[in-house]
Structure formats: C-alpha cells, structure tokens
Amino acid sequence: MKQILLISFYVFNVLCNLRFKDKEQLERHHSHPEVVDEFLTVHVIPHSHDDVGWLKTVEQYFYGLRNDYQWANVEYVIDSYIEELQRDQSRKFIQVETKFFKMWWDQQNETTRGITRELVQNRQLQFISGGWCMNDEATTYYEDIIDQMTLGHKFLKDTFNYVPNIGWQIDPFGHQNSQAALSYQMGFNAWFFARIDYEDKEARLDKKNMEMIMLPPAEGVQYPIFTHIQYYHYEAPPTFNFDILRRSDAIVDNMKSESYNIKERSEQLVSYFKSQSLHYKSNHLIHTFGSDFCWSNSKVFYQNLDKLIKYINVTPEYNMKLQYSTPEEYIAEINKQNIKFETKQDDFFPYSDEPHAFWTGYFTSRVAIKGYVKRLGRQAQTYKKLIALLYQQEFVQEDYQNITNAIYELDNALAICQHHDAVTGTEKQHVNDDYIKILYKGEQHIQKLTRKILSKFLYNTTTIDYEQCEYNITSQQCTKTYSALKANKTVILTIVDGKVKQENNTDIIRIKVPNLKLLIKDQNNQVIYGDIDCTNGFQDCDLYFKYQIDKNNVIKYFTIQPVLYNESASEILLSVNPFPYTEDTLITLNSTKSFKLKYAYYQSYQQRDQADGAYIFRPSNNSKIMYGNISYTAIGYGRIMSLFRIVRTYTKSVVKNFYHQKETFDIQTYVDQIPVSDSIGKNIIMVIEVPNFNSNKTFYTDSNGLQFQKRIVDYRPQYNYSMHENVSGNYYPVTSAIYIQDGQECVGLLNDRSQGGSSLENGQIEIMIQRRLLQDDSRGVGEALKETDEKGNGLVQNIQHKLTFFNIQNNPNQIRKLQYYLDLQPLVFFNFDSKLPLIPEGLNWFLPFDGFNIEPLLIYGDNLLKFNYLLWNEDEILLRIQNMQEKFSMKIDKLEFVGQAVRTTLTGNQKWNDWKNNSLKWNYDKQVNSLDEDIDDVLYPLQIQTYLIRNSEKSYQQ
Numbered sequence: 001m002k003q004i005l006l007i008s009f010y011v012f013n014v015l016c017n018l019r020f021k022d023k024e025q026l027e028r029h030h031s032h033p034e035v036v037d038e039f040l041t042v043h044v045i046p047h048s049h050d051d052v053g054w055l056k057t058v059e060q061y062f063y064g065l066r067n068d069y070q071w072a073n074v075e076y077v078i079d080s081y082i083e084e085l086q087r088d089q090s091r092k093f094i095q096v097e098t099k100f101f102k103m104w105w106d107q108q109n110e111t112t113r114g115i116t117r118e119l120v121q122n123r124q125l126q127f128i129s130g131g132w133c134m135n136d137e138a139t140t141y142y143e144d145i146i147d148q149m150t151l152g153h154k155f156l157k158d159t160f161n162y163v164p165n166i167g168w169q170i171d172p173f174g175h176q177n178s179q180a181a182l183s184y185q186m187g188f189n190a191w192f193f194a195r196i197d198y199e200d201k202e203a204r205l206d207k208k209n210m211e212m213i214m215l216p217p218a219e220g221v222q223y224p225i226f227t228h229i230q231y232y233h234y235e236a237p238p239t240f241n242f243d244i245l246r247r248s249d250a251i252v253d254n255m256k257s258e259s260y261n262i263k264e265r266s267e268q269l270v271s272y273f274k275s276q277s278l279h280y281k282s283n284h285l286i287h288t289f290g291s292d293f294c295w296s297n298s299k300v301f302y303q304n305l306d307k308l309i310k311y312i313n314v315t316p317e318y319n320m321k322l323q324y325s326t327p328e329e330y331i332a333e334i335n336k337q338n339i340k341f342e343t344k345q346d347d348f349f350p351y352s353d354e355p356h357a358f359w360t361g362y363f364t365s366r367v368a369i370k371g372y373v374k375r376l377g378r379q380a381q382t383y384k385k386l387i388a389l390l391y392q393q394e395f396v397q398e399d400y401q402n403i404t405n406a407i408y409e410l411d412n413a414l415a416i417c418q419h420h421d422a423v424t425g426t427e428k429q430h431v432n433d434d435y436i437k438i439l440y441k442g443e444q445h446i447q448k449l450t451r452k453i454l455s456k457f458l459y460n461t462t463t464i465d466y467e468q469c470e471y472n473i474t475s476q477q478c479t480k481t482y483s484a485l486k487a488n489k490t491v492i493l494t495i496v497d498g499k500v501k502q503e504n505n506t507d508i509i510r511i512k513v514p515n516l517k518l519l520i521k522d523q524n525n526q527v528i529y530g531d532i533d534c535t536n537g538f539q540d541c542d543l544y545f546k547y548q549i550d551k552n553n554v555i556k557y558f559t560i561q562p563v564l565y566n567e568s569a570s571e572i573l574l575s576v577n578p579f580p581y582t583e584d585t586l587i588t589l590n591s592t593k594s595f596k597l598k599y600a601y602y603q604s605y606q607q608r609d610q611a612d613g614a615y616i617f618r619p620s621n622n623s624k625i626m627y628g629n630i631s632y633t634a635i636g637y638g639r640i641m642s643l644f645r646i647v648r649t650y651t652k653s654v655v656k657n658f659y660h661q662k663e664t665f666d667i668q669t670y671v672d673q674i675p676v677s678d679s680i681g682k683n684i685i686m687v688i689e690v691p692n693f694n695s696n697k698t699f700y701t702d703s704n705g706l707q708f709q710k711r712i713v714d715y716r717p718q719y720n721y722s723m724h725e726n727v728s729g730n731y732y733p734v735t736s737a738i739y740i741q742d743g744q745e746c747v748g749l750l751n752d753r754s755q756g757g758s759s760l761e762n763g764q765i766e767i768m769i770q771r772r773l774l775q776d777d778s779r780g781v782g783e784a785l786k787e788t789d790e791k792g793n794g795l796v797q798n799i800q801h802k803l804t805f806f807n808i809q810n811n812p813n814q815i816r817k818l819q820y821y822l823d824l825q826p827l828v829f830f831n832f833d834s835k836l837p838l839i840p841e842g843l844n845w846f847l848p849f850d851g852f853n854i855e856p857l858l859i860y861g862d863n864l865l866k867f868n869y870l871l872w873n874e875d876e877i878l879l880r881i882q883n884m885q886e887k888f889s890m891k892i893d894k895l896e897f898v899g900q901a902v903r904t905t906l907t908g909n910q911k912w913n914d915w916k917n918n919s920l921k922w923n924y925d926k927q928v929n930s931l932d933e934d935i936d937d938v939l940y941p942l943q944i945q946t947y948l949i950r951n952s953e954k955s956y957q958q
C-alpha cells in the first residue's frame with residue numbers, strides 16, 4: 001500500500017509541474033546580477049487554485065473523493081484557512097472560485113458563518129474575481145462569461161455585501177482582449193494572469209513590461225484595465241511551497257538546532273525577490289504562495305511563512321519587507337506611484353510554452369460538450385427572458401421559489417461548464433460525462449418549468465402537455481411530433497422568439513416530420529409554404545418553413561396537419577437529383593457567389609517529446625490530407641431553398657441556400673467516427689476555398705463573440721516570433737466567426753460551437769471540426785482525446801456552419817446579423833391538442849411591468865438590439881441591452897427614468913456611476929485611440945448596458 005501511495009504522490013508532483021514550464025525561463029533570468037538598491041515591499045498572496053473539475057468532478061474535488069486521481073479536497077482548504085486566519089489578523093487569504101465557496105457556505109453553522117463574515121469584514125478574506133469558476137477565454141461566449149461572473153457576484157453581494165474588484169485569470173491558456181474589456185465593465189480595477197507565449201514573456205521580462213494597460217480597440221468607448229502578468233506562474237517561489245503536498249523543507253528558527261536554516265532560507269528568498277524586481281517597474285512586488293488545491297493544511301503554510309516574514313523584516317541588510325497581502329492592496333500601492341505604463345491593444349493568442357507546443361488544439365477538443373454549452377447558453381437567455389417577462393402574472397409570482405430554483409440550476413450548470421477545463425475539452429472523460437449530466441439536469445428543469453408556465457398562460461390550465469424536441473449528439477430529435485403527425489394528429493407549434501425590432505425580416509423553422517403531405521398555417525389561419533427534405537430512403541425528413549418576425553408578439557403559433565392524398569398541401573417535397581461533382585466543383589446553387597467545400601485532416605505528431613493532444617495541436621507535418629472520397633452528390637430545388645448533398649466516406653454534407661438570403665449558405669456536416677485503425681490520430685478540418693480571392697495572409701477572428709481581431713500569418717504584433725509550427729502556430733480561437741477580406745469583399749464563416757480556425761492560403765478558410773487522438777500531450781490530463789459513445793465507437797457529430805459573402809462597405813453588419821439570428825433562434829414547443837391557444841395579446845418584450853414600456857426609450861431603426869432579462873429578486877429584473885451592430889451607434893433615451901431603473905456594472909452588483917467614479921485611474925498614453933465618453937444615452941457598437949429595473953410602485957432612491 002505504501003508503495004502505491006508513494007507513486008501517487010510522485011505522479012501528482014509531476015502533474016503539477018507539467019502544467020507550466022516557467023521554470024527554465026526563470027532560471028535563465030536568475031543569472032542576472034543582483035543590483036537592487038531600492039527598498040522592496042513584497043506582497044505575499046496565499047491562494048489555492050481550485051479547478052471546478054479537471055481530473056476529478058466538481059463534487060470529487062470538493063469532498064476529496066477519488067484521491068487516487070489527484071489528492072485534492074476544497075472543503076478542507078476552506079475549513080483550514082478560515083481556522084488559521086483567526087489566529088493572526090495580519091494573515092490574509094484570497095478566495096477565487098465562488099462555486100466551491102458556496103458549496104462550503106451551505107454546510108456551515110451560524111457560528112462559522114459569523115466568523116467568516118468577520119474575516120470578510122476586516123478584509124483578511126477577500127474574494128478575487130468572484131466568478132462561479134475561472135472561465136476559459138478561448139472557447140467561451142461573452143454572454144456565458146458575463147452570466148457565470150454574475151452568478152458568483154450576486155452570491156457575494158447577497159451574502160456579504162461584497163463587490164470583487166480584481167480579475168484573476170491565472171490558469172486559462174491564452175487571454176482575450178474582450179475579457180479585458182468585460183473585466184473593466186464588471187467593476188475590476190485590474191486583472192492578473194500567468195500564461196503568455198514564452199517568447200512574449202521573455203521580451204516582457206527584459207523590458208520590464210510585465211505590467212501594462214490593456215486598451216482593447218472598440219468602435220466608440222474603450223475600457224482600459226491594468227494588467228499584471230505573474231512572474232512565476234501561480235506557484236510559490238521554488239522550494240517555498242509549504243503545502244503538505246509539495247514537500248518544501250520547513251523553516252527552522254531554533255538557533256540551538258543543528259537544522260537551523262532560517263538565515264540561509266531567507267537569503268534565498270530575498271535573492272529571488274531581488275531578481276524578480278529587475279523585471280517590474282515598481283518597488284512593490286506581488287507573489288503567489290500556493291498552487292493547485294494547496295492550503296488544505298494551512299497551519300503548516302502560515303507557520304513557515306510567519307517565520308520568514310518576521311525574520312526578513314527585522315534584518316535591515318535585506319532592505320526588504322514581506323507582508324501578507326491581497327491583489328487589491330498591491331494594486332492600490334502601484335496606483336499610488338503614478339508609474340506610466342505601456343498600452344496593449346491586441347490579445348494574448350495563441351499561447352505556446354515551448355517551440356512545438358501551441359495550445360491551439362483545445363479550441364476544438366471535445367466537440368460535443370462545446371456544442372451543448374453553446375446551444376444551451378443561447379437558449380438560456382430566452383428561457384430567462386420569458387420567465388422574467390411572465391413574472392408579472394400572479395400565478396407565476398406564486399411560484400417564485402420553484403422558478404428561482406430552476407433558473408439557479410440552469411445558471412449553475414452553464415457557469416460550471418465555462419471553467420477552463422470544462423468547455424475547453426481538457427478534462428478527463430469521466431469529468432466530461434459529469435458536466436454533460438449537470439447540463440442535462442439544468443436543461444430538463446428549466447424546460448419543465450417553462451412548459452408549465454406557458455400552458456397556464458396560454459390555456460389557463462396546467463393540463464396541456466407541451467413537448468420539446470430532445471437533442472442528442474447528432475441531431476434534433478422530435479420523436480413525439482413525428483409520431484403524432486404519423487398518427488394523423490394536428491400539431492400545434494408554439495414558438496418564443498427573442499428577436500426584437502426585426503419587422504419585415506424572416507427566420508426559418510426546422511422540424512423533423514414523417515414523409516407526409518402537410519398543411520401549415522399561422523395563427524391568422526394563413527397558409528405557410530415550406531420545403532421537406534428527406535434522406536435515408538425517405539425515412540428522415542426535415543420540414544423548413546419561413547415565418548415573419550413580429551416585434552409585438554413574443555409568442556406565435558402555427559398548426560401543422562397531415563393532409564389527405566388528394567388535398568393540396570403547403571409544403572413540397574424537394575426534388576433532389578444526382579449531380580456530377582468532384583472536389584473541384586464550385587457550389588453556387590441560387591447564389592451569385594460560389595466556393596469549394598473540402599474536408600481534410602492533419603495527422604497527429606505522436607512522439608513523446610511533444611505529442612498532439614487535448615491542449616496542444618501538433619501535426620506531424622504541415623500537409624493537409626484529403627479526408628474521404630465522394631460517393632454520391634445531388635442537387636435539389638424547393639419553394640424556399642435549394643440544396644446540395646455530398647456524401648463522402650467519413651462525412652455527409654448538406655449545403656442549403658435559402659432564396660431570401662442568397663449570399664449565405666448553411667453547411668451541415670455529419671462527421672462520422674474518425675477512423676484510427678492505422679494507429680494515427682487525426683485533426684479533421686473543413687476547408688472553404690473561394691477562387692480568385694486575395695486575402696493577403698490576413699484573416700479576422702472574433703473575441704468571445706465580440707470584437708474581431710486581425711490575424712496575420714506567421715506574425716505577432718508585439719514580439720519577434722520564431723516560426724516553429726507553420727500550421728498550429730497560426731490557429732486562433734473562433735468562438736462565433738472568422739472572415740477573410742479582398743478589397744471590400746469578404747467571406748465569413750460562422751459556427752455553432754467554438755472551434756480553432758485559420759486562413760493559411762489566399763481565399764481559404766480552414767476550421768477544425770473534430771479531433772480523435774491517441775496520445776496524451778503531457779499537460780496533466782493524462783488521457784488521450786479519443787471520445788467514444790456507449791458502445792466504444794468513435795464519437796459522431798452533426799456540425800453546422802453559415803458561410804456568407806458580403807461587401808464590408810455596404811453591409812458591415814452582415815456577420816453580426818447572422819450571429820444575432822443564431823443566438824436568438826426561437827424556442828419551439830409542441831402540443832397535440834386540437835384546441836388553439838389563447839392569442840397572447842400584448843405580450844411584448846418591451847413591457848416588463850404593467851404600464852412600464854421601455855420601447856419609446858430606444859430610439860433606433862430596424863437593427864440588431866439584444867434585449868435580455870433576468871429575474872433578480874421578487875421586486876427587480878436585471879435588464880441588459882446590447883447594440884449588436886458592428887458599426888453604427890444606437891441612440892437611447894435615458895433609461896433611468898422616474899426612479900424605475902438604475903444602470904449597474906455588467907454583473908449588477910454596483911451602480912455604474914459609483915464604479916466609474918471610484919475606479920482607479922492610470923497613467924498611460926491616452927493618444928492610442930480617441931476615447932469616446934461612456935454616456936448612458938448612446939449604445940456604441942457591440943456595447944452592453946445593464947440596468948436593474950423595478951415596477952413603479954417601488955422606485956429607486958436616486
């Protein structure tokens with residue numbers, strides 16, 4: 001037994017060291033001569049980095065189960081530091097992941113809660129970031145980031161009246177500038193992180209540029225934020241991690257002992273900090289003491305640090321003071337010194353920690369959870385919005401507890417999955433399975449509740465049995481609709497549409513139906529025309545029909561009924577005919593534009609020196625190999641669309657071109673299991689080729705669904721980049737879209753989940769759609785990325801893209817418009833009762849309360865306004881409005897009218913004006929861009945404003 005235990009300790013230490021590779025870099029820099037005369041103050045930051053799932057599930061980490069995977073239990077970490085903080089008021093601790101803190105809080109008695117409140121009150125315990133988890137930055141969508149932060153911030157506000165003011169992103173594998181801008185808007189004075197490209201870090205260490213002001217470009221207002229890059233990852237200085245797992249030698253201050261070592265050990269630490277100070281501008285330094293899941297025995301850690309702090313502080317020749325501190329206290333000191341910092345506008349992608357180790361594989365790893373998180377995240381906005389809107393109904397108010405439980409479960413599930421080892425696909429398989437289970441439960445709960453409310457609202461009874469389509473990994477399944485139609489029943493389809501102010505625009509509904517003649521009518525009894533597309537010998541059929549978006553109706557319904565053979569139907573079965581096609585055939589359909597659609601793969605590099613894996617994308621060579629042979633192609637024309645079908649050995653694609661948007665193509669790819677019988681892992685890509693298109697080695701990718709970033713092949717704007725990987729070193733996260741440009745003409749590709757993408761050749765966009773690998777990449781997960789289904793077969797997925805051609809001068813909002821429509825796809829409910837629902841007169845997104853109409857305050861034309869509600873408490877709703885246009889500001893009237901609304905930070909935990917007035921101001925070159933004033937009555941492109949609103953009986957004190 002002992003031997004096994006020793007091995008697992010050894011493995012754990014190796015794991016921790018594998019996750020970061022700063023050591024060598026640090027050693028090189030320690031060869032600098034120590035010429036520091038200044039008196040230094042060192043801020044000692046006790047912290048534990050607690051992943052919300054990685055090698056173990058959330059619960060396993062919290063309770064300390066499955067310690068054979070990793071010795072870690074967060075419950076004891078919190079117990080332990082709470083105990084030790086009480087012994088000495090100078091001790092500090094920072095708590096980061098609010099998910100774990102809430103789990104702990106929920107099981108404490110009043111005495112412990114009282115003690116904790118006191119520790120928070122006297123600021124010994126500070127909440128840093130305060131998000132539910134530490135979200136990933138490459139594969140997460142901005143709305144999901146804001147929501148996960150909001151969930152944590154609301155808990156801290158409600159429980160401790162605490163408002164976090166520092167961002168803490170110490171582990172994510174690269175950093176977006178949208179995260180920087182959002183951090184400011186969430187009320188953060190600064191943010192901290194560790195992982196930047198090793199060459200970038202080298203240059204920054206040399207030039208004392210480890211701290212800067214990030215100033216992400218934006219149309220309109222820019223949000224500057226102080227940015228700190230950690231010196232030595234998020235570790236303690238080498239040999240000074242006194243956690244029981246890390247086995248650093250204890251400090252012996254007993255002079256009578258032969259083991260007396262405090263002098264020597266203090267000198268080592270002092271020397272380390274002097275070296276560190278050569279790379280930062282101020283005489284205040286900050287350093288973390290802790291690491292993954294450390295401090296479960298805080299007594300040991302604090303006692304050793306207590307000794308060192310005391311000894312160093314009373315030894316004048318060290319010229320140094322160490323103090324327990326927090327990032328907030330450090331930032332306050334730096335701010336006082338009025339140092340002028342450089343600005344940075346671009347982001348920190350891609351990240352490599354070694355020449356052949358680009359962390360660009362996780363942009364695509366585990367496509368199923370990425371798809372689920374994105375779909376549910378989008379739908380969550382409409383669920384929450386609908387529930388908040390219907391909250392003015394008395395019967396809904398009576399159900400307050402159930403409603404908040406369901407919303408909490410949904411928010412909790414989505415928030416957990418934003419973690420940097422969840423949606424990233426860098427967790428172990430059993431942890432991934434647990435995340436899927438949590439998402440599924442959250443989804444089931446909110447669906448059940450919404451169906452109940454809808455039934456009561458539309459039929460004044462709870463006996464109407466609404467159904468929704470289930471999703472599985474390959475397609476949208478609607479077994480019950482299918483069988484009802486087959487049994488000759490009429491289906492009433494109720495849709496909830498979150499789009500506002502989209503008059504004269506149409507959207508498409510798609511549902512599974514049997515191969516029958518159908519008659520579709522809208523709620524005004526008008527016949528609707530559509531197309532049915534059948535595959536698999538007419539077994540699998542999809543009905544597509546168009547509907548008109550109507551701002552005055554949140555809810556619309558349609559009836560679908562089977563018709564007899566000789567009656568006229570409103571749909572037509574698409575006639576699809578074989579069509580000769582080769583890999584070089586241009587797809588045009590009804591468009592004036594055309595492109596080639598190819599699938600290829602990169603073979604995995606499988607040697608142990610640095611294998612291709614869940615985090616890292618490393619092809620064995622840079623050539624793309626064609627993936628599968630074409631076996632069948634066909635073309636079809638219907639009433640509302642035309643389509644192209646291509647069957648290859650390992651993929652089946654359908655390209656649809658709707659007549660109302662001819663310059664846009666919907667591409668659906670069914671990706672069969674990736675064959676690995678040749679013992680070679682594969683990274684599958686979809687390639688779009690546009691002939692005669694000079695994109696000039698430049699492409700643009702979105703940042704968490706927000707601002708586009710310019711990318712140039714083999715180039716980094718801020719440091720000299722040595723090319724070691726021509727393909728993977730040019731991969732960037734594509735959270736919602738990638739585009740290329742030739743003059744004013746653009747070709748854009750939008751996806752249905754986060755993926756990695758690039759444009760390595762003129763007129764080409766490549767996007768990685770699936771991976772199946774056979775090796776681990778030595779960054780700690782310890783498993784090869786080879787997802788399988790229950791039967792052990794490789795994972796199968798259906799993946800959707802939209803390809804669009806546009807002129808950026810004439811139509812700068814084209815990608816945003818598609819993004820808006822994708823985000824706000826309607827929720828679809830079915831029932832099979834022949835009784836029609838009551839027409840929901842006057843249910844309008846702009847009317848959250850009786851007599852409280854927001855619409856006249858929003859002065860704009862027919863454009864892309866995102867409008868979200870969240871039930872905040874029994875009296876308040878959180879309102880977010882966003883201008884989804886790429887260009888063009890939106891004029892809004894002041895929303896803070898008659899005391900019914902107050903503008904807040906993004907997470908709703910403080911008034912926006914308070915934040916603006918109290919935030920720290922920094923010294924930097926403000927000439928970089930002209931800054932527009934952030935004023936309440938303008939919504940700049942992509943800007944989000946947040947308000948708390950109340951109905952008129954309960955106004956705010958202004």
Ligand SMILES: [Zn+2]
Nearest residue numbers: 049051171420
């Ligand atoms: Zn982590």
